[in-house]
Amino acid sequence: MPRFAQLVMGPAGSGKSTYCSTMVQHCETLNRSVQVVNLDPAAEHFDYHVMADIRELIELDDVMEDDSLRFGPNGGLVFCMEYFTSNFDWLEECLGHVEDDLSLCSSGQIELYTHLPVMKQLVEQLQQWEFRVCGVFLVDSQFMVESFKFISGAMAALSAMISLEIPQVNVMTKMDLLSKKAKTEIEKYLDPDMYSTLEDSTGLLKSKQFKKLTKAICGLIDDYSMVRFLPFDRSDEESITIVLQHIDFAIQYGEDLEFKEPKENEENKPSTFDEFFQERVDE
Structure with missing residues (x-):
């Protein structure tokens, strides 16, 4: 195994x-x-x-x-x-x-x-x-x-x-x-739309010097869902x-x-990951 x-x-x-x-x-x-x-x-x-x-x-x-x-x-x-x-x-x-x-x-x-x-x-x-x-x-x-x-x-x-x-x-x-404010702010980075995120937050996409490089990086992350x-x-x-x-x-x-048997004195605890997950679903 x-x-x-x-x-x-x-x-x-x-x-x-x-x-x-x-x-x-x-x-x-x-x-x-x-x-x-x-x-x-x-x-x-x-x-x-x-x-x-x-x-x-x-x-x-x-x-x-x-x-x-x-x-x-x-x-x-x-x-x-x-x-x-x-x-x-x-x-x-x-x-x-x-x-x-x-x-x-x-x-x-x-x-x-x-x-x-x-x-x-x-x-x-x-x-x-x-x-x-x-x-x-x-x-x-x-x-x-x-x-x-x-x-x-x-x-x-x-x-x-x-x-x-x-x-x-x-x-x-x-x-x-x-903080609550930071948690709200970071939501956009968990499932990001890279282009809109950068346009809203920085001038990287507006900079002629870094525009092509920044777009290439954004495309790699965004278009292919690499990260x-x-x-x-x-x-x-x-x-x-x-x-x-x-x-x-x-x-x-x-x-x-x-399947694993539960340990002694722990009969009420879920004995496998599937059982634990199922209990959470039932709740």
Whole structure:
């Protein structure tokens, strides 16, 4: 049977750790076993259990403090990840052969999947281990409330999608931190009409210098529906469920899984995702 994995990506501060924590808690209510793998050698602490931690293999501080290397933070990160790609057997041993419902792989900086082949190599290795992998690209919704910033976030998501060549779900995080006015404003970026959005918000389409380039970018995003974002509000159960549904659909989760009996003293809890979803429909 196949195993399933989310590769959680996004710029620094986009909420990767918070996303993993929220998804772990949500899946536990569905009686779905979830394991988290930390692939950030600069990470500091987590409020959830980590099944595998790259810091057990190599740690950024050790690389930076090594007198023979003398790397800075960015060079040290690249060195750590290149060392990781040479030691995939460590990850295989950590993952074992237990058919967990889902593994969340939280990565580090954005350069790892836009400029370096590290994450592409990881995806190919996971696929060889019979994982169905879905990319989850996170962008801070507070960053996306202006049109030119939205274009930047959309292009970063598109770059990761093209680089990794796997199904990808793009998510706007921290929706619970937005004001009511900002939430109303950001609606147009969740299902955007790119041309009207830019005409209303900036002078990019009116600028002769950037008009052709801006139209080409808008066409790529708008005409081909290449990039769409889902809102993620960690305080809203329905928002979390919708994001998880899209991910499950992308990796065809549930098609080969057997029914799980509920845990002791939890007979009233839904034992599968389908039962939980059906209860929400009935409500």
